Amino acid sequence: MTCTIESYGFGHIVIDGKRYTSDVIIFPDRVKDGWWRKEGHKLHIEDIEEVLREKPEILIVGTGYAGLMKVPKEVQEHIRNQGIELIIENTRNAWKTYNKLAKTGKKVIAAFHLTC
Numbered sequence: 001m002t003c004t005i006e007s008y009g010f011g012h013i014v015i016d017g018k019r020y021t022s023d024v025i026i027f028p029d030r031v032k033d034g035w036w037r038k039e040g041h042k043l044h045i046e047d048i049e050e051v052l053r054e055k056p057e058i059l060i061v062g063t064g065y066a067g068l069m070k071v072p073k074e075v076q077e078h079i080r081n082q083g084i085e086l087i088i089e090n091t092r093n094a095w096k097t098y099n100k101l102a103k104t105g106k107k108v109i110a111a112f113h114l115t116c
Helices: 045-053 073-081 091-102
Strands: 005-009 012-015 018-020 024-026 031-033 058-063 085-089 108-113
Touching: 005 091, 012 024, 018 031, 024 045, 045 073, 045 108, 058 091, 073 085, 085 091, 091 108
Parallel strands: 058 085, 058 108
Antiparallel strands: 005 012, 012 018, 024 031, 024 108
16 A cells, blocks of 8 residues: 655645645555654654664655755765665655655655645
C-alpha cells in the first residue's frame, strides 16, 4: 500500500482523502500527523528516529511552503551514511516528488512541514 497526496496548500495537505493541518510523516503504510520537532524550523536526528528505524530507500523532507525549515549538514550526512537517498525541497514541490517516487516501488518516506 502506498499513500497518495491529492493536494497541498499552505498549512494543509490531503492524503488518501483525509485532510491534515499539522506536520506529517508519510510512511508506506500509514500517516503520522502532529509531527513536531525539537526546534520548529530545524531538523534534528531525534525528530526522525522513527523514520530511520524503518530504513527507507528514500527520505523526502518538505521544508515548508517557503522552505524555512533547515536540514543541517550533519543531519544530512547522518541520513546519507545510513544508505538513504535524501531529497530536500520546499513542500510545494516535495509532495509532487513524493507521489512520483512512491509509484516506483521503492520504500519512500516523507516528512513534511506544512507552513512557513
